[in-house]
Amino acid sequence: SQELEQSPQSLIVQEGKNLTINCTSSKTLYGLYWYKQKYGEGLIFLMMLQKGGEEKSHEKITAKLDEKKQQSSLHITASQPSHAGIYLCGADTQGAQKLVFGQGTRLTINP
Amino acid sequence: NAGVTQTPKFRVLKTGQSMTLLCAQDMNHEYMYWYRQDPGMGLRLIHYSVGEGTTAKGEVPDGYNVSRLKKQNFLLGLESAAPSQTSVYFCASSYWGKADGYTFGSGTRLTVV
Numbered sequence: 001s002q003e004l005e006q007s008p009q010s011l012i013v014q015e016g017k018n019l020t021i022n023c024t025s026s027k028t029l030y031g032l033y034w035y036k037q038k039y040g041e042g043l044i045f046l047m048m049l050q051k052g053g054e055e056k057s058h059e060k061i062t063a064k065l066d067e068k069k070q071q072s073s074l075h076i077t078a079s080q081p082s083h084a085g086i087y088l089c090g091a092d093t094q095g096a097q098k099l100v101f102g103q104g105t106r107l108t109i110n111p
Numbered sequence: 112n113a114g115v116t117q118t119p120k121f122r123v124l125k126t127g128q129s130m131t132l133l134c135a136q137d138m139n140h141e142y143m144y145w146y147r148q149d150p151g152m153g154l155r156l157i158h159y160s161v162g163e164g165t166t167a168k169g170e171v172p173d174g175y176n177v178s179r180l181k182k183q184n185f186l187l188g189l190e191s192a193a194p195s196q197t198s199v200y201f202c203a204s205s206y207w208g209k210a211d212g213y214t215f216g217s218g219t220r221l222t223v224v
Contacts, residue, residue: 101153
């Protein structure tokens with residue numbers, strides 16, 4: 001079974017629209033990482049959250065970690081074609097410095 | 112500054128053949144990891160290492176072996192390749208306790224026929 005559940009698994013939005021991707025765990029998250037992957041390429045680090053209630057932003061992407069440190073959301077404002085790709089959440093659920101990942105969310109931006 | 116380098120980038124194997132994937136990092140990271148990525152499955156941890164000379168099993172270790180003889184290198188071996196091992200393999204490295212993310216290689220696409 002997957003320790004991290006991402007939803008949705010696939011998302012198609014029109015350019016300019018906002019969107020949210022969720023990442024949920026049944027265990028406490030010691031560190032929550034968001035990565036972006038363009039099709040057929042490697043992972044690009046976006047953000048890392050550690051503290052309950054923490055929120056970080058980079059350009060038009062905002063990520064939050066809930067107070068209980070069991071759920072994170074990634075929000076994109078005014079989506080652009082450059083946002084298309086696969087978004088992956090990864091987390092250290094044991095404090096053991098090894099990441100487990102969700103299934104990924106495939107984001108398509110329609111012009 | 113190369114970061115994490117994986118070789119080869121592509122490989123086609125016949126069932127039963129063996130091969131070794133090489134991961135090299137130049138950031139003096141203690142931790143190194145091997146993941147595989149399959150459609151709809153995200154990344155799954157195969158093996159990892161917390162330092163030179165150490166290795167540990169991840170989520171899906173069967174059919175793979177690893178070695179970390181030098182701090183900068185982490186090798187992933189397939190002794191007898193199977194079609195189920197067709198996947199994209201990613202190597203990553205990190206410092207212990209450093210909260211700025213793990214560094215990933217660009218991946219190796221392996222096809223077993």
